[in-house]
Amino acid sequence: MKKPLFWCMVMLLLGGDFAGAVAEMAHIGKVKGTNGMVSILRDGAMTPAFPNMKVYLNDTLVTGSDGAVGILLEDNTLLSMGPMSRLALDKFDFSPAQNKYAMQLRMEQGTFVYLSGLMGKLAPYAVTLDTPAGTISMLKETNFMARFGGDE
Numbered sequence: 001m002k003k004p005l006f007w008c009m010v011m012l013l014l015g016g017d018f019a020g021a022v023a024e025m026a027h028i029g030k031v032k033g034t035n036g037m038v039s040i041l042r043d044g045a046m047t048p049a050f051p052n053m054k055v056y057l058n059d060t061l062v063t064g065s066d067g068a069v070g071i072l073l074e075d076n077t078l079l080s081m082g083p084m085s086r087l088a089l090d091k092f093d094f095s096p097a098q099n100k101y102a103m104q105l106r107m108e109q110g111t112f113v114y115l116s117g118l119m120g121k122l123a124p125y126a127v128t129l130d131t132p133a134g135t136i137s138m139l140k141e142t143n144f145m146a147r148f149g150g151d152e
Helices: 002-025 118-122
Strands: 026-036 036-041 045-048 054-056 058-061 068-073 077-082 086-095 100-116 127-131 134-135 143-148
Touching: 026 036, 026 086, 058 068, 100 118
Parallel strands: 100 127
Antiparallel strands: 026 054, 026 068, 036 045, 036 058, 058 086, 068 077, 077 100, 086 100, 100 143, 127 134
8 A cells, every 4th residue: 555655655756746847848938128217927917027037938028118138049040029018938848859840939929029040041931920910920031020029
């Protein structure tokens, strides 16, 4: 009777470490700089963003009326957001050794600058930006600015 309990405890302990490892694998970039109010919505909780803070898959970046933020993704894509902006990091896989590429960002509202990184050079077909006006894809070595209104 003690053996099943022992193995259940081992599995629980290993499961906790595995969950931590998976969360660490989902790290996809970092905050390069902030100005004013900038927050990250992660797992339902809003957290203030600071320079050098890691960003993870499924994070949503939000700027206030005086906010601005720069994000550097692992493939050297640079994203910049102005005041009253909202950007969701929905999908990101940059694994050149396995020939796996995927990026899907959702620009919900605000002002954005996008400077394409290595993924745009190696696999432009894998990059998708969803906006209120439509979807932008096939971003081969692309740089652009965009502004989208909110639900005012």
